[in-house]
Amino acid sequence: MGCEKEYYKFFHYTIRLLKANVMDDVIVELYKQKSANSRFMFTRSLLRKHKILASTLDDGFEYDHPSTSTNLRQSGNALFKAELYEEAADMYTKSLKGSKPSTECYALAMANRSAAHFCMGKYDHCLRDARCAMATNYPSKLAYKLYERAGHAERKLGLVERAKESYAVCLTRLDEADMSAENKRKFRVAVEIAVTECEQVLTEQERAMKIPIIEHLVGGRNDNIPALSAFVELKMSEDMRRGVYATRDINPGDVVAIDEPYICGPSGNDTEVCHYNGCLKMDFALFRCPKCFMVYYCTKDCMDKDYKEGHNFACPIIYFIRSRIPGISRMNELAMKWFLKDYLKMGLKKYCSIVDNFSESKIDHITRGFDEIGQYKSDNFLTAYSLDNRENKMPMEVLFFFNCIAVDMLHYLILSGFKIPEQYMGSVGASLVHILTVLDLNCRKLNTNAPTVSFRSDTYTIALTLYPTISLFNHSCDANIKRSGERIDRIRVMKAIQPIPKGTQLCCSYGIIFNGHDTESRQEVCNDRFNFKCYSQPCIKNLPTFHFIPKHHSTLTYILNPSMADIVSSECKKFVEFTKSVEPKDHCQHLNYLYSFIKLLYTNVKRPFALYEECLEMIGNAHSISTNVIRACED
Numbered sequence: 001m002g003c004e005k006e007y008y009k010f011f012h013y014t015i016r017l018l019k020a021n022v023m024d025d026v027i028v029e030l031y032k033q034k035s036a037n038s039r040f041m042f043t044r045s046l047l048r049k050h051k052i053l054a055s056t057l058d059d060g061f062e063y064d065h066p067s068t069s070t071n072l073r074q075s076g077n078a079l080f081k082a083e084l085y086e087e088a089a090d091m092y093t094k095s096l097k098g099s100k101p102s103t104e105c106y107a108l109a110m111a112n113r114s115a116a117h118f119c120m121g122k123y124d125h126c127l128r129d130a131r132c133a134m135a136t137n138y139p140s141k142l143a144y145k146l147y148e149r150a151g152h153a154e155r156k157l158g159l160v161e162r163a164k165e166s167y168a169v170c171l172t173r174l175d176e177a178d179m180s181a182e183n184k185r186k187f188r189v190a191v192e193i194a195v196t197e198c199e200q201v202l203t204e205q206e207r208a209m210k211i212p213i214i215e216h217l218v219g220g221r222n223d224n225i226p227a228l229s230a231f232v233e234l235k236m237s238e239d240m241r242r243g244v245y246a247t248r249d250i251n252p253g254d255v256v257a258i259d260e261p262y263i264c265g266p267s268g269n270d271t272e273v274c275h276y277n278g279c280l281k282m283d284f285a286l287f288r289c290p291k292c293f294m295v296y297y298c299t300k301d302c303m304d305k306d307y308k309e310g311h312n313f314a315c316p317i318i319y320f321i322r323s324r325i326p327g328i329s330r331m332n333e334l335a336m337k338w339f340l341k342d343y344l345k346m347g348l349k350k351y352c353s354i355v356d357n358f359s360e361s362k363i364d365h366i367t368r369g370f371d372e373i374g375q376y377k378s379d380n381f382l383t384a385y386s387l388d389n390r391e392n393k394m395p396m397e398v399l400f401f402f403n404c405i406a407v408d409m410l411h412y413l414i415l416s417g418f419k420i421p422e423q424y425m426g427s428v429g430a431s432l433v434h435i436l437t438v439l440d441l442n443c444r445k446l447n448t449n450a451p452t453v454s455f456r457s458d459t460y461t462i463a464l465t466l467y468p469t470i471s472l473f474n475h476s477c478d479a480n481i482k483r484s485g486e487r488i489d490r491i492r493v494m495k496a497i498q499p500i501p502k503g504t505q506l507c508c509s510y511g512i513i514f515n516g517h518d519t520e521s522r523q524e525v526c527n528d529r530f531n532f533k534c535y536s537q538p539c540i541k542n543l544p545t546f547h548f549i550p551k552h553h554s555t556l557t558y559i560l561n562p563s564m565a566d567i568v569s570s571e572c573k574k575f576v577e578f579t580k581s582v583e584p585k586d587h588c589q590h591l592n593y594l595y596s597f598i599k600l601l602y603t604n605v606k607r608p609f610a611l612y613e614e615c616l617e618m619i620g621n622a623h624s625i626s627t628n629v630i631r632a633c634e635d
């Protein structure tokens with residue numbers, strides 16, 4: 001995940017140090033510090049001394065101009081009446097800019113904009129605004145209107161269950177409405193009809209509902225690493241350190257890992273992903289946190305749980321984390337979320353003792369992350385905390401940057417009233433630096449149409465996730481496992497896409513594969529993004545990219561076992577026919593055929609072989625569109 005460009009933002013911290021001509025001394029001093037705790041404390045006193053930290057949580061906004069806002073809203077209302085909805089929505093946006101989010105003026109403009117969006121057919125925007133108005137200071141006597149509109153928008157978006165709920169609230173809020181008894185009666189009848197229609201749709205949907213596919217780990221759960229299959233083990237290698245290896249032959253299609261993130265959060269367009277760590281559901285028009293207005297939830301329940309897990313404390317400073325602290329802001333935010341979750345769960349003393357013991361420990365690399373009974377579990381703090389973070393290999397300038405970010409984030413937290421006793425500051429700060437570096441190396445983008453970090457321009461990242469068990473898989477430019485199932489699902493299922501004979505390492509791709517990019521550019525990506533030299537087979541053997549693999553080759557040139565030449569040749573012809581006659585969207589229905597073809601080629605042809613690479617790509621793609629709902633198997 002590391003992105004060199006982000007490090008240019010060092011300047012935010014270093015400019016004053018450079019002006020004071022002390023930057024070289026700083027790096028020398030940092031080298032002299034014996035521990036992560038003392039590095040953090042040194043950085044903290046430096047940033048304080050040179051007045052690099054904020055002195056207040058005052059965001060400098062001045063937007064309370066109720067009269068201007070009211071005038072703008074009234075102009076919007078006139079445009080709305082004239083059915084100029086787009087212009088009306090723009091006017092309401094201007095009105096919103098002039099009023100504080102906690103005021104009635106703001107809520108009214110927001111509600112009116114939701115009406116304009118509804119009339120424009122922008123139902124998701126309508127819903128978002130309506131939810132926002134509900135969460136703010138909207139007059140109770142008008143609330144019924146807002147819930148009715150939300151219900152209508154939800155129906156339009158196919159969210160029928162939610163529409164039913166909104167109509168139910170609408171009916172309860174109708175008592176507060178300032179309306180004649182007769183009008184209330186008519187309104188009630190209309191909403192009740194809408195509820196009945198929703199119920200009819202729901203009954204239909206229930207009838208047509210698909211049974212979710214349950215994925216099973218091949219061979220059952222691994223005894224020591226329950227998110228992995230029983231057919232694998234963890235081993236060390238000189239080139240890649242820890243890695244996952246097959247203890248039995250694994251076939252394409254076999255499930256080798258089912259993992260849940262230790263920590264996750266939206267990565268950009270917050271309005272579509274629930275912020276709660278245990279949810280991450282993608283949804284339309286989520287509920288906005290009524291205090292910071294910066295994070296969103298799919299239900300009130302998720303909001304309450306997230307508050308308890310730390311948002312309560314992150315809330316007052318989230319604006320500053322996003323807008324004032326350099327680096328990858330969503331990753332910084334995720335680090336804060338992780339820190340608060342565990343700090344609050346364990347309490348100060350236990351947290352500090354655990355992180356201190358970890359940093360002092362000399363645990364063998366292969367057993368890092370395993371608990372005292374020899375289990376490696378993705379929901380265990382120490383498992384996630386002990387993931388590789390290349391802190392020791394990092395240039396001191398980069399480590400200094402991470403320390404600055406941690407100092408800055410904790411400083412904002414303390415400014416907001418959070419108490420950290422001074423004697424624990426070193427441990428807490430160093431732990432936050434550690435968390436940042438673990439995330440920097442292991443955190444994955446959850447894209448709507450790409451499994452990992454991707455170079456395709458059509459991908460759309462919705463979340464950042466940390467999967468401790470999946471992080472054990474090393475990268476190969478010729479991956480033999482790949483993510484399967486719904487791409488936005490929080491639960492990550494990894495399946496074999498090639499045959500994996502006993503003793504072979506299971507590797508996924510960190511976003512780059514050999515047939516699309518030459519060795520040099522792949523090495524560049526691995527080095528720039530992940531800071532390692534890739535030792536996967538295509539790099540060692542310098543395999544040609546797809547463009548250089550002959551398409552219409554004679555099978556004989558590639559055959560490994562001459563006695564199989566006729567069979568391979570005839571199966572290749574069948575495969576070519578298959579590619580012409582079956583549409584990609586239907587490949588998932590022919591997976592068994594694709595598995596058998598790739599198995600035949602695996603043992604009988606020399607790679608790279610165009611049809612093998614083509615079949616491999618088909619299997620990978622078919623896995624990612626073949627299921628609708630994935631549930632981890634309970635056994």
Ligand SMILES: C[S@@+](CC[C@H](N)C(=O)[O-])C[C@H]1O[C@@H](n2cnc3c(N)ncnc32)[C@H](O)[C@@H]1O
Binds near residue numbers: 240388441473536
């Ligand atoms: C997510 S971790 C994978 C597990 C790690 N090998 C361990 O010992 O815990 C990523 C790190 O593994 C190593 N690695 C992964 N793929 C590699 C490859 N193809 N070549 C060399 N090193 C690799 C690099 O050190 C990289 O920073």
